Amino acid sequence: MDHFLYRDGALYAEDVPVAEIAAAVGTPFYLYSTATLLRHYRLFDEALDGVDHLVCYAMKAASNQAILTTLARAGAGMDVVSQGEYLRAKAAGVPGDKIVFSGVGKTEEEITCALEGGIRQFNVESEPEMAVISRVASRLGKVAPITIRVNPDVDAKTHAKIATGKSENKFGIPIARAREVYALAASLPGLQVVGIDVHIGSQLTELEPFGLAYKKVAELTGQLRADGHDIRRLDLGGGLGIPYTRSNEAPPLPVEYGALIKDTLGHLGCEIEIEPGRLIAGNAGIMVSKVIYVKSGEGRDFLILDGAMNDLIRPAMYDAHHDIIPVAEPAPGVEQAAYDIVGPVCESGDTFAKGRMMPPLAAGDLVAFRSAGAYGAVMSSEYNSRLMIPEVLVKDDQFAVIRPRPSFDDMINRDSIPGWL
Numbered sequence: 001m002d003h004f005l006y007r008d009g010a011l012y013a014e015d016v017p018v019a020e021i022a023a024a025v026g027t028p029f030y031l032y033s034t035a036t037l038l039r040h041y042r043l044f045d046e047a048l049d050g051v052d053h054l055v056c057y058a059m060k061a062a063s064n065q066a067i068l069t070t071l072a073r074a075g076a077g078m079d080v081v082s083q084g085e086y087l088r089a090k091a092a093g094v095p096g097d098k099i100v101f102s103g104v105g106k107t108e109e110e111i112t113c114a115l116e117g118g119i120r121q122f123n124v125e126s127e128p129e130m131a132v133i134s135r136v137a138s139r140l141g142k143v144a145p146i147t148i149r150v151n152p153d154v155d156a157k158t159h160a161k162i163a164t165g166k167s168e169n170k171f172g173i174p175i176a177r178a179r180e181v182y183a184l185a186a187s188l189p190g191l192q193v194v195g196i197d198v199h200i201g202s203q204l205t206e207l208e209p210f211g212l213a214y215k216k217v218a219e220l221t222g223q224l225r226a227d228g229h230d231i232r233r234l235d236l237g238g239g240l241g242i243p244y245t246r247s248n249e250a251p252p253l254p255v256e257y258g259a260l261i262k263d264t265l266g267h268l269g270c271e272i273e274i275e276p277g278r279l280i281a282g283n284a285g286i287m288v289s290k291v292i293y294v295k296s297g298e299g300r301d302f303l304i305l306d307g308a309m310n311d312l313i314r315p316a317m318y319d320a321h322h323d324i325i326p327v328a329e330p331a332p333g334v335e336q337a338a339y340d341i342v343g344p345v346c347e348s349g350d351t352f353a354k355g356r357m358m359p360p361l362a363a364g365d366l367v368a369f370r371s372a373g374a375y376g377a378v379m380s381s382e383y384n385s386r387l388m389i390p391e392v393l394v395k396d397d398q399f400a401v402i403r404p405r406p407s408f409d410d411m412i413n414r415d416s417i418p419g420w421l
Contacts (some may be wrong), residue, residue, distance in 0.1 A: 199237025285373020
């Protein structure tokens with residue numbers, strides 16, 4: 001469920017007409033719903049009711065300060081994968097003891113920043129990283145709480161570029177070596193082992209892979225406790241998928257995911273951490289674009305938009321599907337036609353959809369890309385020297401620009417010309 005609905009023939013974001021926002025800020029732009037963000041966060045929080053837990057929003061999905069502050073005030077922790085994300089989380093008012101630091105390539109600078117600013121735990125991905133954290137923590141006179149990310153060799157049955165739990169992926173250590181690596185961690189100064197971390201991928205549309213991975217984690221918990229480790233926290237990552245189409249096939253609900261966690265791990269008495277990102281932000285955002293031209297081609301017609309692959313790269317990178325709808329509601333029963341929906345970037349890959357059935361549209365009409373709140377704005381760029389597009393947040397009948405569109409001078413003047421020129 002989201003809060004982007006037609007009302008009186010027009011698409012609304014909560015209680016604000018989308019066309020009104022477009023007239024104020026120009027197109028293209030990203031638009032987020034506060035009500036949807038909070039609803040999706042609370043679904044996860046409620047799904048783990050009765051279990052000691054923390055929902056840490058995976059802020060790589062969408063990291064605008066307004067989004068982070070909205071979720072932080074609702075009680076969310078944060079899962080970060082860089083120093084920049086860590087500092088964004090702190091700037092949004094998230095205390096260090098609610099920030100989990102993940103990622104395979106943490107630098108000494110990043111580790112130092114997190115230890116000095118406060119951290120809930122580092123999710124350690126390798127023995128060399130563990131040694132660096134130990135060295136930095138000892139130098140600072142601190143103790144670094146860590147989990148170790150284990151790779152359970154479970155096929156998440158998702159896109160190859162977002163699968164993380166198979167043996168060939170770069171993440172974590174093989175679960176078969178876990179006891180050996182935990183023994184090493186216990187021997188190093190400056191480290192405190194607090195739990196286990198596992199994350200098998202993103203956009204999972206069934207629960208079976210989670211169940212397989214969590215059963216392995218439960219078995220490993222018993223083994224590590226028998227070895228003398230104080231395993232009191234299980235970080236289960238994120239990955240639950242969202243419906244990118246309005247079909248009847250929907251991914252599992254957070255309440256079903258929560259029930260699986262309780263069934264497979266609830267008997268262990270561990271605090272549970274989960275790190276949803278896509279499901280919190282994905283359907284909480286749309287990208288609004290304008291038709292520039294309707295072009296007839298050889299055997300196909302094109303809708304050419306002012307939004308492009310640099311603004312929303314998921315279709316080009318992942319062959320991802322986004323429902324694309326007119327901002328003005330089509331009349332019931334209106335005849336539709338097939339269009340390739342493309343942007344103006346000089347790449348054939350700048351294609352959002354091929355042969356997509358759409359109602360009649362003309363230059364100047366607005367369209368909305370649904371389910372664009374996650375991995376949309378955060379992956380955008382200035383390719384072709386196109387300006388970064390604004391982000392807008394709606395709450396009830398109000399809206400605010402939360403990232404303005406820069407000017408061309410802003411973009412150009414970031415460059416520096418060497419003295420010899």
